[in-house]
Amino acid sequence: MNSKSQKVFAAYILLTIFILVAGFPFFWMISTSLKTNAEVITVPPRFFPPAFYWESYLKVWTDASFLLYFLNSLKVAVLNTIFAVTLAIMAGLGFARFKFKGSKQLQMIVLFAQLFPLVLLVTPYYSIMKILGILNSHKSLFLAYTSFVLPFSIWMLTNYFRAIPSEMEEAAMIDGCSRLMALIKVTIPLSAPGIVATTINAFILAWNEFLFAQTFINSPELRTLPIGLRSFMGQYDTEWNLLMAGAVISTVPVIILFIILQKHLISGLTAGGVKG
Amino acid sequence: MASKAEKTWQDKLARWRRRENILGVLLVCPALLILFSVIIYPLLLNLKMSFQKILMMKPYLGTPFTGFNNYVNTLQDPIFWRAAGNTAVWTLSSVGLQIGLGLVAALLLNMPIKGRGFFRGFMLIPWVTPGVVAALTWRWMYDAQFGIINHILLKIGLISEPIVWLGTYNTALFAVIAEHAWKNFPFAAVMILAALQTIPGELYEAADVDGASGWQSFMHVTIPEILPTLMLTTLLTTIWTFNNFDTIWLMTEGGPSHATEVLTTYVYKAAFQAFNLGKAAGISVIMFLMLFGVVIIYTRSAGRERA
Numbered sequence: 001m002n003s004k005s006q007k008v009f010a011a012y013i014l015l016t017i018f019i020l021v022a023g024f025p026f027f028w029m030i031s032t033s034l035k036t037n038a039e040v041i042t043v044p045p046r047f048f049p050p051a052f053y054w055e056s057y058l059k060v061w062t063d064a065s066f067l068l069y070f071l072n073s074l075k076v077a078v079l080n081t082i083f084a085v086t087l088a089i090m091a092g093l094g095f096a097r098f099k100f101k102g103s104k105q106l107q108m109i110v111l112f113a114q115l116f117p118l119v120l121l122v123t124p125y126y127s128i129m130k131i132l133g134i135l136n137s138h139k140s141l142f143l144a145y146t147s148f149v150l151p152f153s154i155w156m157l158t159n160y161f162r163a164i165p166s167e168m169e170e171a172a173m174i175d176g177c178s179r180l181m182a183l184i185k186v187t188i189p190l191s192a193p194g195i196v197a198t199t200i201n202a203f204i205l206a207w208n209e210f211l212f213a214q215t216f217i218n219s220p221e222l223r224t225l226p227i228g229l230r231s232f233m234g235q236y237d238t239e240w241n242l243l244m245a246g247a248v249i250s251t252v253p254v255i256i257l258f259i260i261l262q263k264h265l266i267s268g269l270t271a272g273g274v275k276g
Numbered sequence: 277m278a279s280k281a282e283k284t285w286q287d288k289l290a291r292w293r294r295r296e297n298i299l300g301v302l303l304v305c306p307a308l309l310i311l312f313s314v315i316i317y318p319l320l321l322n323l324k325m326s327f328q329k330i331l332m333m334k335p336y337l338g339t340p341f342t343g344f345n346n347y348v349n350t351l352q353d354p355i356f357w358r359a360a361g362n363t364a365v366w367t368l369s370s371v372g373l374q375i376g377l378g379l380v381a382a383l384l385l386n387m388p389i390k391g392r393g394f395f396r397g398f399m400l401i402p403w404v405t406p407g408v409v410a411a412l413t414w415r416w417m418y419d420a421q422f423g424i425i426n427h428i429l430l431k432i433g434l435i436s437e438p439i440v441w442l443g444t445y446n447t448a449l450f451a452v453i454a455e456h457a458w459k460n461f462p463f464a465a466v467m468i469l470a471a472l473q474t475i476p477g478e479l480y481e482a483a484d485v486d487g488a489s490g491w492q493s494f495m496h497v498t499i500p501e502i503l504p505t506l507m508l509t510t511l512l513t514t515i516w517t518f519n520n521f522d523t524i525w526l527m528t529e530g531g532p533s534h535a536t537e538v539l540t541t542y543v544y545k546a547a548f549q550a551f552n553l554g555k556a557a558g559i560s561v562i563m564f565l566m567l568f569g570v571v572i573i574y575t576r577s578a579g580r581e582r583a
Binding site: 012015018025026040087088093097115122125127146207208215233 | 301302314318325401423458518540557
């Protein structure tokens, strides 16, 4: 072997170690979810379940509250995403296509808005929502999630719209379209992949949120999935196979969305960064 | 002097431009109004609350202004300093690991290998996994009695008896850092890989012709070329790690005896366990100033880099 193919061989070995470490907790989650109660607490633990035991998945699904948590998460995330992405499309077009006073500064604010610790907002939110009387309701989550989903979506979409050349818009305007119609009829369809990627990213952000949901929601029937999962942890003992089955179910939608959009997601994320 | 016709034409153009820009402002306005009400207003309210005494359990006390009381109380609290120290350890170690692992992974993925997409996709699993799921899964893996981590380490002889990873003062912080670095290094890897792929091959050829060793071309070609991305990625991961609440809360809630207490869990406990909203607001303002400091240092050094 020459030194070049030796290097490539070493790279394969190292990469394999990387993906083993990266993937192991995921594997362990699935493996645990397929074990019986007794197998979960066997010492020493076995890497593979002796037989696939699907009972936990059935139990998790037929457990009425888990389905409820799932639907709650879906409701909050979908509504929030639609709201935030609609506003972000408008704002993104405004920032990417027009020049007005303060535009640069406002974009900086949007960028910095993403850098806040959410914990900083949780105290004032609590007081505001108490006054508005929306604590312990999905409205509180809708409001709170906007604080991170919206700036993220504006930032991503502004970058996407900037990357779309404006010549086609100008051509449409020469053909008699108004500026607004040109944006709606030309720019938005052209940036459909970017809009879809932003939507999915926004959805995942809302879907995964833990802090606000755990603080503002009291009633078990209003819990979202992350809080529901957390509530599977018992004070003294935890049915880990059940919890891990719930974990797999919460992860699957995210992974599917991610696989569909892997390319867009990565190019979108790195677009802002690489040019420096 | 401009002729009259030219002037009216210019007027028209200016008016048209202005109308144009009004459309831009109109498009941006709704989003900004919402951002103002969900971010700026709450932050201002937070600032005001930080000068008030607000005890949720004693509403009959009202909310009197107490000057810098909350700040003084916070700065005199030894647990605040413990949390600040832990935050520094947590942030620096986790970011170091994320960037280090991310850089190595990116360099490997940038080699002429087959199946790059497969490796990259697989490596992104931790990053895509929901935070709550990841934290609970690691908590299970760290389990002292039935956990797989103790089992593996015992088997290969790295430890001689099971360790209560999350319940032991000296191992808890280290254990949560490992989870967080695992979860987030893929972001750094993807960012750095994208930067590596923009480096023109001629640069390496030129270095080769000049007789540079692999290490020399890495230090003098690769690093300078990816430096802006490396710095931006470091800034983002630093902020995200500093801000993290979920991981630590779900794995240890800051325990045992404050071994993993960071500022985010500290502020949360002040607000929702001690129900002292005024003090929590004060801690938040202090954290905000710290973050602001980090961003300023970054923009300064980034500016110097460019100059």
